Amino acid sequence: MAKKILKRSDLTKLVASVGKAGGAFVAPKAVANGLVEYVFIKKADEIEFDYIVPGKSFKEANFPQTEVVARFKNDPEGVTVEGVELNPPRVVIFGARPCDAKSSESLNSVFTWDFIDEFYTKREDAMVTITVACTTGDNACFCTSVGIKPDDTDGSDLLLRETEGGDFTVEAVTDKGKAFIKEEKAVFTEGKATPKERTIFEPRKLDVDLEKIGEYLKDTDHYEGDLWADMARKCIGCGSCTYACPTCHCFDITDEGGFSETERRKNWDSCQFDFFTLHASGHNPRDRQYKRWRNRFMCKFNIYPGKFKTKGCVGCGRCVRVCPVRLDITEVMEEISGA
Amino acid sequence: MKNLYLPELVTIEDITNEAPDVVTFRLVFKDEALKESFEFKTGQFGLYSALGLGESTFCIASPDTRKGYIECTFRKSGRVTGALAAMSVGDTMGFRGPYGNAFPIEDWKGKNLVFIAGGIGLPPVRSVIWSCLDKREDFGDITIVYGSRAVADLVYKEELAHWEERDDINLVQTVDPGGETPEWKGKVGFVPTIVKETAPKADNTIAVICGPPIMIKFTLSALEELGFSDEAVYTTLENKMKCGVGKCGRCNVGDIYVCKEGPVYTAAEVKLMYNDF
Numbered sequence: 287m288a289k290k291i292l293k294r295s296d297l298t299k300l301v302a303s304v305g306k307a308g309g310a311f312v313a314p315k316a317v318a319n320g321l322v323e324y325v326f327i328k329k330a331d332e333i334e335f336d337y338i339v340p341g342k343s344f345k346e347a348n349f350p351q352t353e354v355v356a357r358f359k360n361d362p363e364g365v366t367v368e369g370v371e372l373n374p375p376r377v378v379i380f381g382a383r384p385c386d387a388k389s390s391e392s393l394n395s396v397f398t399w400d401f402i403d404e405f406y407t408k409r410e411d412a413m414v415t416i417t418v419a420c421t422t423g424d425n426a427c428f429c430t431s432v433g434i435k436p437d438d439t440d441g442s443d444l445l446l447r448e449t450e451g452g453d454f455t456v457e458a459v460t461d462k463g464k465a466f467i468k469e470e471k472a473v474f475t476e477g478k479a480t481p482k483e484r485t486i487f488e489p490r491k492l493d494v495d496l497e498k499i500g501e502y503l504k505d506t507d508h509y510e511g512d513l514w515a516d517m518a519r520k521c522i523g524c525g526s527c528t529y530a531c532p533t534c535h536c537f538d539i540t541d542e543g544g545f546s547e548t549e550r551r552k553n554w555d556s557c558q559f560d561f562f563t564l565h566a567s568g569h570n571p572r573d574r575q576y577k578r579w580r581n582r583f584m585c586k587f588n589i590y591p592g593k594f595k596t597k598g599c600v601g602c603g604r605c606v607r608v609c610p611v612r613l614d615i616t617e618v619m620e621e622i623s624g625a
Numbered sequence: 626m627k628n629l630y631l632p633e634l635v636t637i638e639d640i641t642n643e644a645p646d647v648v649t650f651r652l653v654f655k656d657e658a659l660k661e662s663f664e665f666k667t668g669q670f671g672l673y674s675a676l677g678l679g680e681s682t683f684c685i686a687s688p689d690t691r692k693g694y695i696e697c698t699f700r701k702s703g704r705v706t707g708a709l710a711a712m713s714v715g716d717t718m719g720f721r722g723p724y725g726n727a728f729p730i731e732d733w734k735g736k737n738l739v740f741i742a743g744g745i746g747l748p749p750v751r752s753v754i755w756s757c758l759d760k761r762e763d764f765g766d767i768t769i770v771y772g773s774r775a776v777a778d779l780v781y782k783e784e785l786a787h788w789e790e791r792d793d794i795n796l797v798q799t800v801d802p803g804g805e806t807p808e809w810k811g812k813v814g815f816v817p818t819i820v821k822e823t824a825p826k827a828d829n830t831i832a833v834i835c836g837p838p839i840m841i842k843f844t845l846s847a848l849e850e851l852g853f854s855d856e857a858v859y860t861t862l863e864n865k866m867k868c869g870v871g872k873c874g875r876c877n878v879g880d881i882y883v884c885k886e887g888p889v890y891t892a893a894e895v896k897l898m899y900n901d902f
Contacts, residue, residue: 355630358676358719365676365717369628400885401870404626509879509899536874539630539867541679548677552630555873563865563875566681566702569838571864571878571902581877581901589880 289480290456296473297330303470309376312347314340338424339602343386343532344379348409356550372405374412382417385429385600387441389532395594396535414466417442420487426603427489428616434600437486449481494619502622503588517618518579520611525556527605533598557581629870632674632719640714643780646701648710653694665689666727667756668889672869673697674719675708682866686748688755698748724869725888728753737765739825741844743816743836744773747780749861750835768795768825772816775804797823817843827852833859845892855893862888
């Protein structure tokens with residue numbers, strides 16, 4: 287049976303149809319010279335097709351950089367507290383990459399670990415992830431080295447593959463994806479034959495062994511080794527890697543506004559900042575930058591796979607691309623794999 | 626929608642000045658139904674809000690044997706604790722919790738107990754002390770070793786006086802050398818030294834310790850010398866926390882989330898942890 291087709295020219299109809307139903311449409315867009323980001327778009331001609339991965343992942347769609355969780359009012363009558371009631375509209379993520387799609391599983395595992403963070407889950411439930419398999423990449427991409435393929439379906443509701451003619455073949459992955467195809471049947475057409483698909487990109491294969499890295503990190507003695515100080519010495523603690531990372535989940539809770547009216551917000555934070563773990567007493571468990579860097583590595587290759595049974599690193603390469611001092615996580619992965 | 630980050634309103638019913646910049650609040654839920662239904666276990670902690678300025682994490686310093694209120698003791702040290710310390714009886718603040726695990730007090734029936742605390746480390750131990758004192762007949766000998774830098778820094782002075790008077794408690798108070806006053810009748814010396822000197826017998830005994838990291842470190846060695854096994858020594862860890870529910874990512878010691886898997890651990894468990902304190 288021939289695969290269903292989504293014609294590039296039909297995206298106009300799809301964007302309009304999602305919008306008409308009250309949904310929002312997120313897609314890669316060239317927002318500045320050379321910079322592509324996932325943003326809310328209104329028209330299909332805003333969509334950028336020539337990109338590797340957008341600057342940041344689409345985690346902002348279900349884990350916004352800042353969001354109000356409660357509001358307080360202080361007035362002579364007393365104090366009132368009001369929680370935010372979230373009823374997110376459907377959000378269609380178009381042009382996701384398999385690495386980013388996979389990262390949803392990781393964030394979900396943290397935000398639903400025993401206590402359920404409905405600010406996350408409600409948004410995720412309302413999200414339809416339409417992934418486009420990678421036909422392009424760069425030297426920073428390393429998904430196959432962490433067990434993900436450039437045309438993986440995990441975490442996606444629909445997986446699209448570009449055809450030679452610039453359209454897309456459609457693979458429904460989840461029930462949510464199948465339902466979406468039904469709803470938008472005008473744009474998901476069936477042809478007689480499947481057109482020829484473009485070749486999937488093959489990223490460089492690192493010389494890494496995730497199991498070995500996991501074993502290495504399980505040994506608490508290895509926390510003391512010189513490796514961390516040596517390899518992470520150049521880190522300047524800017525936190526760029528954590529903001530760009532699709533699986534980084536750390537946040538702060540802060541009150542913003544005046545004393546009479548305040549919003550309590552959940553804001554992205556970073557384990558790379560020195561204040562992050564600073565105690566009131568002045569003691570700081572991670573008082574050196576290498577310890578903060580070590581924590582991030584530990585989170586990716588021990589805590590996520592060990593505790594949450596999900597991937598801490600999806601190989602998107604963003605941290606490698608954005609690091610201002612070129613501290614390349616893959617070099618540390620390779621070093622430990624060879625240790 | 627269930628909102629994990631929404632605080633409950635509590636009224637400050639009583640304030641006790643414990644030491645310079647250290648106060649205890651007695652808090653009562655505004656919501657009558659919650660006031661009745663609220664339950665916690667000794668060892669758990671909460672997030673306390675100065676609404677409009679933020680949240681701070683403290684243990685629940687009152688015992689779970691006392692219903693209808695909770696207490697917290699904190700030192701004024703930053704924006705939130707500064708604002709809280711400026712509040713008066715009758716004022717409203719926020720509370721989220723209880724979170725974390727608890728001391729397995731039920732398992733200690735028939736055992737002797739040794740409580741060791743330093744400075745502002747007494748509040749979490751105090752909740753255990755009262756939980757046990759409220760069921761005094763369940764336990765054997767009770768020894769409390771408490772020290773601070775100086776006499777003025779000792780917290781719960783009234784309770785210390787009460788414990789001193791009771792003949793079913795052996796209370797040993799100490800201050801660091803140089804911290805004594807002319808009237809001081811207690812010991813002079815660091816907590817680990819005084820623990821060794823007091824030499825509680827390790828047989829059939831549980832020890833609970835809390836204090837600054839350096840005190841804990843040397844007290845653990847002292848207890849080891851006295852023959853305590855690591856399984857019989859409990860402590861409660863403190864780390865910076867924002868969410869209290871295992872999401873915000875900052876209280877972890879290696880792969881252990883203190884807010885969810887702690888804060889109460891045995892010394893044996895602590896020794897297996899990554900050096901990430």
